[in-house]
Amino acid sequence: MFKIIQQSKISKARIGKLKTLHGMAETPFFMPIATRGAVKNLSPDELKNIGASVVLSNTFHLFIKPGLDILKKVKGLHNFMGWQAPILTDSGGYQVFSLAKNRKITDEGVEFKSPYDGASIFFSPEVVIDAQKKIGSDILMVLDECPSFIKDKSVIERAVERTTLWAKRSRVYFKKSFRAKKPLLFGIVQGGIFKDLREKSAQDLVKIGFDGYAIGGLCLGEDNQETKKVLSWLSDILPSDKPRYQMGTGFPEQIVQAVKLGVDMFDCVLPTRNARHGELFVFKRNHKSEINLDKNFYEKVKIGNSQFKNDFKSLDKFCACYFCKNFTKAYLNHLFRVGEPLYQRLASLHNLRFYFELMEKIKDDIRKGKV
């Protein structure tokens, strides 16, 4: 299911191959986010063209709309959204965090209030496995409790206990639910920035046994040094022959840091959301168009700012995206200011292409022994 092709000699970075029911994906990879069955503004063929291999969707949001009946009728999300490559589905654990005002959590599960109409929705580990089965996900995530990192240790500790309990239940239920054509099931490590909690969480999950291990609850406001520490503690506990997935991460330098600490999979809303909000990621390249990941290797460009009104140059003439190859910064600045929908498409296309180029560059550096 997961095979390491190359292991770096100077870091924990590795290149691997993850086999899923919808084909192989080379790690490390970055997943664009299609929360409601679509990466905002982009079509599947566009995603393929810029280098997407796996897409992330969301059980909670799909559960509400369009609902599982619809997804079952079309035989899964792949058919529904026209994406025949792997799909990973988040469990709704993140909504425990992001919709904290509208949910109640007990050991049984989470009682959500729908953000659309206030209807109550109950998520248990079993409900979530069932839902992901109907969605037809290739990589299922267990339901977890993603706490805010600010919470005191006792709160985090309880979240870890609950997450482990739910992981066990998920594992058991998963085994019952799938016989042939089994997708992958990932457990999720919690524990905030506390060494003992992170270690306990990881050890208990490893005992239960999963196809891959996710690291949750990171990059939610904690200091980057703390993130790094957590990853290095876990790199020795999580089995190295299984894929590791840092959920919700992150800024480009955070991804580079994590890969060096042995992480294989990433996802984040930043490239797409920030694109929509006027922020573009751009590599700093030398005259030969090379990127040096050891330095400050990129900048964030606020394309709507007045300085780009009269900037008729390409954003990045070495970028392979449709926008960079065909349009000027001044044009995108104009589209942004007047609110043309095309703005969001071009900006999203560019930022995602940046992330995929970043992943290609990282792999290239691993192959060359530079990372």
Place this chain on the structure above:
RNA sequence: GGGUAGGUGCCGGAGCGGUCAAACGGAACAGACUGUAAAUCUGUCGGCUUCUAGCCUACGGGGGUUCGAGUCCCUCCCUACCCA
């Protein structure tokens, strides 16, 4: 020529004697977003300075009433609509 309604900051538009450098929108200028309730949210937005404060200039022009006027009175100019 007569009548009516108006003229407020970059634009639209509140205000009807003091708490008004003037609500609220928009534009403009900047910032934030990390397993997406996000084409969202936040801040600044007359000028100057010793900038959690002070000073100056401002509500069509001019004059007046008042301790005090964007707000009341007179007059002039302008705009829109209606009647001749």
